[in-house]
Amino acid sequence: MRIGITGSIACGKSTVSSYLRSLGYAVVDADAISREMTADGGLAIPALKEAFPDCFTESGSLDRQKLGALVFSDSDARNRLNSILHPMILSGVMAEIEAYESMGGVVFADIPLLFECGMEHFFDKVWTVYLDEEQQIERLCARDNITREAALARIASQMSQREKRERADACINTSGTIEETRHAVDLLLAPYAVEIPYPRHRRTRQQSESTKASGTADASSSPERQSPAGSSGSPEDRSSDDRSEPAGNADPKPRQSLFKKASKPLNFVLLAIILIALLLSTVFGIRRFLAYEAEQKRLAAIEQEKAQHPLYYGDLILGYSARQHLNPALVSAVILCESSFDPKATSRVGARGLMQLMEDTAGWIAHKLGEDTADYSFDLMYEPEANIRFGTWYLGYLARRYNGDATKTICAYHAGQGNVDAWLRNPLYSQDGVTLIRIPTEDTARYANRVLSAMAVYEKYYFPLTTPTPELPDSAAATPIPELSKHTTEI
16 A cells, blocks of 8 residues: 655644654655755666756765755746656656565655655655644745745745645644644554554553453353253253154154254255245345446446536537548547536636637737638637647647657647647656656646557547547638648547
8 A cells, every 4th residue: 555645834744754764654755856856866866966067066076955945936947947857756666666566555745845856656655744834834835944934935836735735645733742643643654554564553452362361261161061969961862862652652742853864865955945045036136236236337337427527519529620630529628627518618718618729829810711810819719629720730730740650639729739748848848858758847748648548548438449520610611721641640
């Protein structure tokens, strides 16, 4: 079993981890792995020197204080740092977890940015520590000897405590004493059926053995287990008396037990057949019941999966996907993840409509489609037909650009072509400049996983390979569609 421990800065993760180690549990420390990779000669040093040359001393060592001040004040620098360190730290953490798992038992992992890195799916449970924000600020200022403003900047650079608590399986309030925190950890261990190390159970087992021995002695000396003085004999003797022949001319009534009746060969066979029939009937009944229950669960799961993946505007999606040589399941998945099929959806950065197109992107597409006339307006993106037409054209363009690679196409739709091209040039994310082996940004990685997962569901339930292509509406026929390249994408 794997349990991840996370929480905001200066909230008490180390206290919880130290207590778990004292109990004998294996605890993987992501911060320790990070320090090892950024030490002199560490695995991350070459990439950090290239990205942050001003954060190294004359002797070639990493100036951690200078780098920390930079990344906590500059989000772009923080993203560059994360794109370098996070894949390496993840690899190191998973290697240590697997090494501990090979020895058996529960493994804990102390990872400050667990949610930010999208690592929660690697763990069976996630615990988060938290405390009052003012206490957090006071502890951080005292621990790192920094000003309140600097502490606030560091806190603001991470996911809020509230969001971490909402996403965690269990929460530990560390605002009290250390003993109170340890007690909270003890309470969490039991419900998860986590085995506490041997020393914590030694006294209980000794008491149980003592009680068992005492109970055995009491039972052996119990008067109920001793034959009372002057008894008429053992049960066997009494049974023998009962079976003796009656005296005189009395007409005895034979008393034969069921066992005696069954002991006759024929009756024994009949009884065996009856018992076997009852057993088989019970087994088949249980199997039918279990099969029925399994089928009901399967149908319920299908209904739930379909409810979570609805389909609207299916004819438009099919028609325009066919024009762009796209899998309609991909288009449906993008719409679900972008707008949940709300044609009036507007994001906080201004993207509009079903496929959440930005104004500059929509204008560029309109130009490519020859529709950048006086009648064109960005408000057109609130119309489902126009939005799907523009969005599928853009997806088709990206698919052709990336040779039908679904992952790169989805990443480019979310993060932009420039970022995907930069990732392909980086040996940390692509070894051959073609295959994207790792998505460095957590939000894009999460988006790509959601789209690919939803795409599989839409293929399963809505878009089999034999799905016919419907006729598009008259308004679509009046819109010129540019000639496509001969290349057909695979998505």
